[in-house]
Each structure stands twice: as C-alpha cells, then as structure tokens.
Amino acid sequence: MGKTEKIAKLKKKLAKVTAELEAARSHTHKVAPLAPPGGFPALPRIDGVRFAAVSAGVRYPGRTDVMLALLDPGTSVAGVFTRSATRSAPVLDCQEKIGGDASGGAAIIVNSGNSNAFTGASGQKAVAAITAEVARVTGVPQARVFSSSTGVIGEPLPFERITAKLDELNAALSPDGIAGAARAIMTTDTFPKGAGAEVMIDGAPVRIAGIAKGSGMIAPDMATMLVYIFTDAKIAKAELQAMLGDLTDRTFNNITVDSDTSTSDTLLLAATGASGVSVDGNAAFRDALHGVMLDLAHQVVRDGEGATKFVEVRVSGAASDADARTHAMAIANSPLVKTAIAGEDPNWGRIVMAIGKSGAAADRDRLTIRFGDILVAENGWVSPDYREELGAGYMKNAELVIAVDLGLGDGTATVWTCDLTHGYIQINADYRS
Amino acid sequence: MGKTEKIAKLKKKLAKVTAELEAARSHTHKVAPLAPPGGFPALPRIDGVRFAAVSAGVRYPGRTDVMLALLDPGTSVAGVFTRSATRSAPVLDCQEKIGGDASGGAAIIVNSGNSNAFTGASGQKAVAAITAEVARVTGVPQARVFSSSTGVIGEPLPFERITAKLDELNAALSPDGIAGAARAIMTTDTFPKGAGAEVMIDGAPVRIAGIAKGSGMIAPDMATMLVYIFTDAKIAKAELQAMLGDLTDRTFNNITVDSDTSTSDTLLLAATGASGVSVDGNAAFRDALHGVMLDLAHQVVRDGEGATKFVEVRVSGAASDADARTHAMAIANSPLVKTAIAGEDPNWGRIVMAIGKSGAAADRDRLTIRFGDILVAENGWVSPDYREELGAGYMKNAELVIAVDLGLGDGTATVWTCDLTHGYIQINADYRS
Numbered sequence: 001m002g003k004t005e006k007i008a009k010l011k012k013k014l015a016k017v018t019a020e021l022e023a024a025r026s027h028t029h030k031v032a033p034l035a036p037p038g039g040f041p042a043l044p045r046i047d048g049v050r051f052a053a054v055s056a057g058v059r060y061p062g063r064t065d066v067m068l069a070l071l072d073p074g075t076s077v078a079g080v081f082t083r084s085a086t087r088s089a090p091v092l093d094c095q096e097k098i099g100g101d102a103s104g105g106a107a108i109i110v111n112s113g114n115s116n117a118f119t120g121a122s123g124q125k126a127v128a129a130i131t132a133e134v135a136r137v138t139g140v141p142q143a144r145v146f147s148s149s150t151g152v153i154g155e156p157l158p159f160e161r162i163t164a165k166l167d168e169l170n171a172a173l174s175p176d177g178i179a180g181a182a183r184a185i186m187t188t189d190t191f192p193k194g195a196g197a198e199v200m201i202d203g204a205p206v207r208i209a210g211i212a213k214g215s216g217m218i219a220p221d222m223a224t225m226l227v228y229i230f231t232d233a234k235i236a237k238a239e240l241q242a243m244l245g246d247l248t249d250r251t252f253n254n255i256t257v258d259s260d261t262s263t264s265d266t267l268l269l270a271a272t273g274a275s276g277v278s279v280d281g282n283a284a285f286r287d288a289l290h291g292v293m294l295d296l297a298h299q300v301v302r303d304g305e306g307a308t309k310f311v312e313v314r315v316s317g318a319a320s321d322a323d324a325r326t327h328a329m330a331i332a333n334s335p336l337v338k339t340a341i342a343g344e345d346p347n348w349g350r351i352v353m354a355i356g357k358s359g360a361a362a363d364r365d366r367l368t369i370r371f372g373d374i375l376v377a378e379n380g381w382v383s384p385d386y387r388e389e390l391g392a393g394y395m396k397n398a399e400l401v402i403a404v405d406l407g408l409g410d411g412t413a414t415v416w417t418c419d420l421t422h423g424y425i426q427i428n429a430d431y432r433s
Numbered sequence: 434m435g436k437t438e439k440i441a442k443l444k445k446k447l448a449k450v451t452a453e454l455e456a457a458r459s460h461t462h463k464v465a466p467l468a469p470p471g472g473f474p475a476l477p478r479i480d481g482v483r484f485a486a487v488s489a490g491v492r493y494p495g496r497t498d499v500m501l502a503l504l505d506p507g508t509s510v511a512g513v514f515t516r517s518a519t520r521s522a523p524v525l526d527c528q529e530k531i532g533g534d535a536s537g538g539a540a541i542i543v544n545s546g547n548s549n550a551f552t553g554a555s556g557q558k559a560v561a562a563i564t565a566e567v568a569r570v571t572g573v574p575q576a577r578v579f580s581s582s583t584g585v586i587g588e589p590l591p592f593e594r595i596t597a598k599l600d601e602l603n604a605a606l607s608p609d610g611i612a613g614a615a616r617a618i619m620t621t622d623t624f625p626k627g628a629g630a631e632v633m634i635d636g637a638p639v640r641i642a643g644i645a646k647g648s649g650m651i652a653p654d655m656a657t658m659l660v661y662i663f664t665d666a667k668i669a670k671a672e673l674q675a676m677l678g679d680l681t682d683r684t685f686n687n688i689t690v691d692s693d694t695s696t697s698d699t700l701l702l703a704a705t706g707a708s709g710v711s712v713d714g715n716a717a718f719r720d721a722l723h724g725v726m727l728d729l730a731h732q733v734v735r736d737g738e739g740a741t742k743f744v745e746v747r748v749s750g751a752a753s754d755a756d757a758r759t760h761a762m763a764i765a766n767s768p769l770v771k772t773a774i775a776g777e778d779p780n781w782g783r784i785v786m787a788i789g790k791s792g793a794a795a796d797r798d799r800l801t802i803r804f805g806d807i808l809v810a811e812n813g814w815v816s817p818d819y820r821e822e823l824g825a826g827y828m829k830n831a832e833l834v835i836a837v838d839l840g841l842g843d844g845t846a847t848v849w850t851c852d853l854t855h856g857y858i859q860i861n862a863d864y865r866s
Binding site for chain 1 (some may be wrong): 439440444447450515554555556588693768772773775781787788791795796798800812813814815855858
C-alpha cells in the first residue's frame with residue numbers, strides 16, 4: 001500500500017473512531033426516542049384564552065423562554081402544587097392566590113431557564129414585580145396573575161428581562177398560540193408536550209387543551225412539573241379544584257423519572273366557561289380531562305432524561321391501594337430495575353428485591369410477576385414454563401408492562417416510569433456547569 | 434509536512450482517540466479509585482477461629498467462591514439481617530438459628546455467585562443440604578452452621594458443587610485464612626474488604642477482625658450486605674447481640690450506594706472468648722468494634738459500583754435524629770445530587786430540592802448548607818460570600834463533606850454515600866446478561 005493510500009485509510013478510520021467517540025459522549029439533545037410520533041398535536045381552540053411567547057434571554061439564547069396566557073373574566077382557575085418544604089417563591093404566591101374571585105379575568109406568566117427557587121427575599125420581590133407588571137399591561141387584577149418559573153435553582157431571577165417584554169407579549173396574544181407557549185416553557189425537555197380532547201355534552205362541544213414541561217427531577221408529590229390545562233367548560237370553582245386533585249392522584253402523581261421532586265411543580269387548570277356548557281358532575285367531561293392529564297403525564301415520562309424505554313408498572317392483589325402504590329413506586333424508582341431495563345435484561349430478581357425493600361406487605365411465596373403476558377415468577381420462584389429467551393425477547397420492546405400480583409388483597413396501582421441510562425448521567429452530570 | 438510525518442501524526446491521533454473510546458466504553462473492572470491504599474490490611478489473628486476458601490465453580494470460573502469459618506466451642510454468635518420481605522433462604526435459616534446454644538462450636542459457610550434468593554422450596558433444600566454436610570464434615574451441630582449466599586437472584590443454587598468441596602475446605606482451615614475468605618465472598622466488589630483492631634483491656638490484648646462484601650444494591654435496612662466480624666473477647670451472648678444492633682444503626686444502616694436493599698444482607702459477629710478477657714460493658718471494646726464496623730461500612734461505599742467520590746452527608750439542627758436521617762438519606766439517595774457530584778458541579782440547589790422532598794420538617798429560610806468548610810447557603814439563599822469557584826474547586830476532591838443545618842432543633846445524623854456515574858450504568862445494565 002502506498003503512502004497516499006495509507007493516509008486515506010488512516011483518515012477514514014480516524015473519522016469513524018471520532019464519530020463513535022462523539023456518539024459515546026454525546027448529549028443526545030435530539031428528540032427523545034419515545035416522543036409521540038407526528039410532533040406537537042393539533043389542539044382544539046379554547047374560547048376565552050389567548051397565548052403568546054417571546055424570547056427574553058432569561059438564560060437560554062436563541063429560543064423563546066417566556067409565555068403568557070390571558071384568561072377572560074369569569075374563568076375559574078384550580079391548581080395543585082408541589083408539597084416540597086423548599087418550594088419556590090412563585091409556587092408560594094400561586095398557592096395564596098388560588099381560589100380567588102374570578103370576575104376580573106386571570107393571567108398565567110411562565111419563564112424557563114431559572115426556577116426562582118431558594119432565592120430568599122429577592123425571589124418574592126421578583127414575583128411581585130412580574131405579577132404587578134402583568135396586571136398593569138393586561139388589566140387583570142394582580143391577585144389573579146399566576147406566575148411560574150422553571151430552570152436552575154438558587155440564582156436570582158433577572159425579572160427585568162421578563163417585564164421588559166410584557167408589552168410585546170400582550171400585543172402578540174392569539175387564541176392559536178398554545179404550541180408556542182408549550183415550546184417556551186421547555187428546559188431539558190426534548191419535545192414540547194400537548195394534549196387535547198373534545199367531548200359532546202348535551203349536544204354541544206366542550207374542549208380541553210393542555211401543555212406540560214418536565215423531563216428530570218420528576219417524582220411529583222401532589223402536582224407535578226409545570227402543567228397548564230384549559231377548557232371552555234362551565235364548572236363551579238370548588239368542583240373544578242376537587243376534580244383536579246382527584247385526577248392528579250391518578251395521573252401526574254403516579255409517574256416518576258428519577259424519584260426527585262421539583263421545588264416548582266405546578267398544575268393550573270382554567271375553565272373559561274365560554275362554551276356555555278355546564279359540566280358539573282358530568283362523567284364524560286371528567287373522563288376527557290383524565291385522558292388529557294394522563295396523556296401529558298405519559299409525555300413527561302417519554303421525555304424522561306435519557307429514557308429509551310417507557311414502562312408501565314401494574315401492581316394488583318396488594319393489601320391496600322396505598323401498599324400497591326408503595327410497591328409500584330419501589331419498582332419504578334429502583335436504580336437496579338431501571339438499569340436492567342436499559343440493558344434489556346429480564347432481571348426479574350431485581351423486581352423481587354424492590355418489592356422486598358418497599359416496606360409494604362408482601363409474601364415471597366404468593367408473588368406473581370409478568371412481563372407483558374409472559375408469566376415469569378410464581379409460588380416463590382421462577383415459573384416452570386418461563387424461559388430466559390422469552391423475557392429477553394420481550395425486553396427489546398420500547399414499551400414495557402411489568403405486572404406484579406401480591407396475592408394478598410384487592411389493592412391496585414399503576415405507575416409509569418422510564419429506564420436509567422447513560423443519557424441521564426450525561427445530562428445531569430453537567431446540566432449547570 | 435511530508436507524507437511520512439503525516440502518517441505518523443495520524444497514527445498517533447488514532448491511537449489517542451481509540452484509547453479515549455475504549456475508556457468511554459470500558460467496564461472499569463479494575464480496582465475502584467476510592468479503594469484504601471495499600472491493599473488488604475494486615476488483620477490480627479483471632480484465636481478460636483480458622484478460615485479456608487476454595488474454588489467451587491458456583492458461577493465464576495477461575496476464582497475462589499466459597500469460604501468456611503470454623504469457630505471453637507463456646508463462641509457466641511450475634512447477627513443482624515435484612516428486613517426485606519423477600520429475604521433469601523439462607524437469611525431465614527440464620528435468623529432461626531441465631532442465639533442458640535454455643536457449647537458445640539459454630540461454622541459459617543458462604544458462597545458468592547448465587548444468592549439462593551427467591552428460589553422457593555429448592556432454596557430451603559439447598560440450605561439444608563449445605564448446612565447438614567458442613568455439620569458432618571466439621572463436627573459442629575447443624576443448628577450452629579450459618580450459611581450465606583450472594584450473587585444473582587432467582588436461580589437454583591448448584592449446592593452439590595459446594596458440598597463436593599467441603600472436605601477440601603475443612604482440610605485447608607487455617608487461623609491465617611481471613612484474607613482468602615474476604616476474596617471468596619466478592620461479587621461486583623473490586624477489592625476485598627477487611628478491618629481490624631487490637632485494644633488493651635485490664636492489661637491484656639483483645640482483638641477484632643472483620644471482612645465484608647458489597648458494592649451495589651446497597652441501602653441496608655437493619656444489617657447489610659455480607660459482613661463477618663470475629664473477636665477473641667469474652668462477652669455474654671445477649672450483650673453481644675445488643676451491642677451489634679446498636680452499632681449497626683450507627684454504621685452499616687447509614688450507608689447507601691443506590692437506595693436498593695439486598696435480599697441477602699447478613700452481618701454475623703462471633704466472639705470466641707479465647708483471649709480470656711471479659712468485655713461486658715467495656716467502652717474501649719465497644720469503641721474498637723464501632724471503628725471496625727465503620728471502616729468496613731466505608732469500604733463498601735468506597736467500592737460502590739462506579740463510584741469516584743466518597744461523600745459524607747452531615748445533617749444537624751433537625752427537629753429529631755429521625756428527621757435528620759431522613760434528610761441525610763434524601764440527599765444521599767438523590768440521583769440528581771449524585772450525578773452533580775459525579776460532574777464536580779457544586780449544584781447546591783439540588784441539595785435544597787432533596788431536603789424539600791424528604792418529607793421531614795424543614796424551613797427554607799433557616800437552612801444552612803456547607804461544602805466542607807465553605808458556607809454555601811444561609812437565610813433562604815446563597816451566602817453573600819459564596820463564589821462559584823470556591824464550590825467548583827472543592828468538588829474536585831475525591832472525598833467530600835456536605836453539611837446541612839436545619840436550624841430547627843438538636844437532631845443529627847451522618848450518612849455516607851458515593852456519586853452516580855456512567856460506571857454504575859455500565860455495571861448494572863448488563864450484570865446478568
């Protein structure tokens with residue numbers, strides 16, 4: 001081989017190895033492999049609410065990072081929030097304001113890039129400044145301006161960058177702006193999250209549209225991440241709040257990416273009433289809202305940091321529903337279960353381990369474990385019909401169901417999680433530095 | 434540049450990139466970077482106990498995987514065990530036997546490679562077969578033969594491979610065999626773990642020597658991993674058991690690698706009495722035993738799967754000791770805190786998050802956080818004197834102290850953990866497959 005050939009060959013090999021190294025190190029800022037196909041969904045327009053998004057340069061250059069939603073007078077707003085003992089200034093402010101008088105309309109202002117959490121007195125000052133300016137610009141009472149912030153913890157929020165953009169935001173408000181709003185609230189998310197529904201009630205359509213952000217620090221307690229859901233239904237404030245709390249326990253409170261709970265988790269649900277259709281006590285509306293919330297919750301898991309597998313953990317036969325949830329969460333949060341899933345290893349022994357450590361009642365000899373429809377373990381041991389190839393083949397799927405029956409009672413729970421991969425380490429070992 | 438030069442340069446670059454790629458992909462089966470320097474320590478010889486190790490081929494080829502320790506008549510044996518609801522057959526058998534009559538001597542038989550956990554009736558049969566054969570070969574009553582197994586969960590233990598080696602083991606017993614025993618019980622451990630002490634009591638020496646294994650599935654509950662400690666002290670059985678339980682709560686129960694609790698955690702403490710020195714109520718002996726247990730517990734953390742940082746989390750000023758431990762464990766188990774440490778990112782916001790989610794009492798505005806001696810946060814915000822460079826510089830150390838004061842009461846706790854790295858994912862995404 002001549003020298004020229006040798007150079008060409010070495011160059012080719014170098015390019016290949018360099019590409020492999022880059023892949024091994026890459027941050028995978030591309031869209032998560034579990035993202036719903038087809039991109040952001042077409043959401044129904046909700047009369048009574050308008051949206052705008054803008055680039056304020058809070059932290060991220062070259063992208064939108066502030067959204068404003070303006071709600072017509074008469075809109076009921078319900079909310080659930082993190083129970084973290086170190087919750088952020090905007091969460092504390094929202095909690096004070098929720099349930100107030102609906103006659104003057106309402107506004108929701110959200111920034112990404114900085115969570116305004118653990119920022120002491122300066123955090124409260126920033127919330128006061130932002131909500132006062134939103135009130136001035138939009139004409140909504142300050143007591144009805146809800147704010148959220150998401151991003152890095154402990155750095156002062158440069159609120160003047162946000163207030164400087166409020167006139168621009170107000171001028172850009174549009175009933176079709178929800179997709180832009182969903183994009184503006186992203187942090188480590190790799191895709192914007194939206195879900196909607198339209199349901200006929202008494203012959204008239206009622207619409208629901210929601211957006212969410214969240215990818216890491218996901219183990220919601222009470223509410224979750226940032227979620228905003230809008231409907232043109234007419235519904236009493238108290239019923240809206242009760243329905244939201246109940247459905248949150250069946251959706252967002254049953255997902256976990258990494259067992260870590262955000263200081264900023266906020267879920268706001270606004271009912272403008274513009275459809276003129278009353279949905280008090282209506283099961284179809286409740287089901288539709290449940291569906292939208294579950295869809296958004298699943299999208300958060302699908303965008304879990306570094307996730308390559310979407311996992312449903314179903315627990316039945318527990319002594320109580322609470323015990324079932326404890327077992328399900330122990331499985332869903334176990335680093336050893338999550339890494340086994342990442343490695344496509346049907347390591348059901350780690351599921352037994354997680355059940356054993358959870359603290360909830362379990363009897364080793366009454367446990368049944370299934371991967372999808374495959375019976376894996378029963379009577380305190382591996383099932384006689386189980387073959388490792390069956391489990392290994394199943395684990396290659398991107399969507400997995402792990403079903404555990406305790407054989408003790410009627411308690412059930414279903415939670416959703418993702419695997420734990422190199423991607424999670426890469427994203428979080430240098431998110432801030 | 435000539436072609437020859439160019440070829441040389443390309444070759445050099447290719448070698449460098451290839452090495453980096455290999456490093457990025459490597460399993461790092463080499464000794465953990467946090468291993469104590471100097472290798473396995475010189476441990477004092479404990480009169481009344483002899484050790485042997487053998488290669489039985491339970492799972493791993495080409496290494497020792499079974500150890501036997503034979504204890505003279507009159508030896509008191511105390512033990513603490515996992516509280517897992519799915520604990521293994523050998524753990525259940527040990528729990529039944531602990532506290533029995535000490536007159537006939539005792540034996541401890543341990544294999545690595547297979548944990549004999551979740552193996553149903555076959556698991557009990559294996560334990561019965563092994564302990565019966567050990568009794569026959571050594572002359573110790575079967576009720577005094579304690580067995581442990583560590584390794585993969587849910588596969589039948591090929592116990593005949595172990596019983597076939599018992600004559601060989603018995604013949605090889607030696608008072609100096611403890612280092613070989615420490616090696617035989619390793620699984621994903623990268624170094625054998627030992628610690629010892631010699632303390633003068635009433636002018637006579639009393640000796641303690643202990644060994645441990647453990648690297649992943651480490652969040653002990655009650656006892657931990659596999660730990661065997663031997664002393665020639667004379668001590669009443671009940672006092673030995675009480676002391677062991679109390680010291681376990683201050684050592685092994687305060688370490689965590691990954692928040693997952695083993696089905697096989699076992700800690701046995703044997704006092705042969707051969708020194709003739711009574712240590713009932715002796716503080717110096719208790720302190721020496723505490724030191725040996727803490728040393729072994731720290732070695733388990735230092736060998737935490739993929740660990741590159743050894744982290745002490747000190748919590749003070751909590752409403753109670755229990756609250757302090759809850760906060761400390763929330764910090765030590767948080768994937769976001771652990772990945773930040775891996776990335777040498779002084780991300781104290783994630784510590785605030787972990788305190789907030791723990792469920793124990795906290796007041797955001799009374800928190801103080803320190804990295805070593807560096808005051809990071811106080812009064813609900815970053816300290817005015819804190820500079821990011823200070824924190825970033827500190828995080829480069831391999832041994833870190835994170836100190837949190839809640840400002841609420843007198844409760845304190847200290848726990849030890851390690852960081853969460855690519856190494857953990859690599860080891861656990863294909864441990865079994």
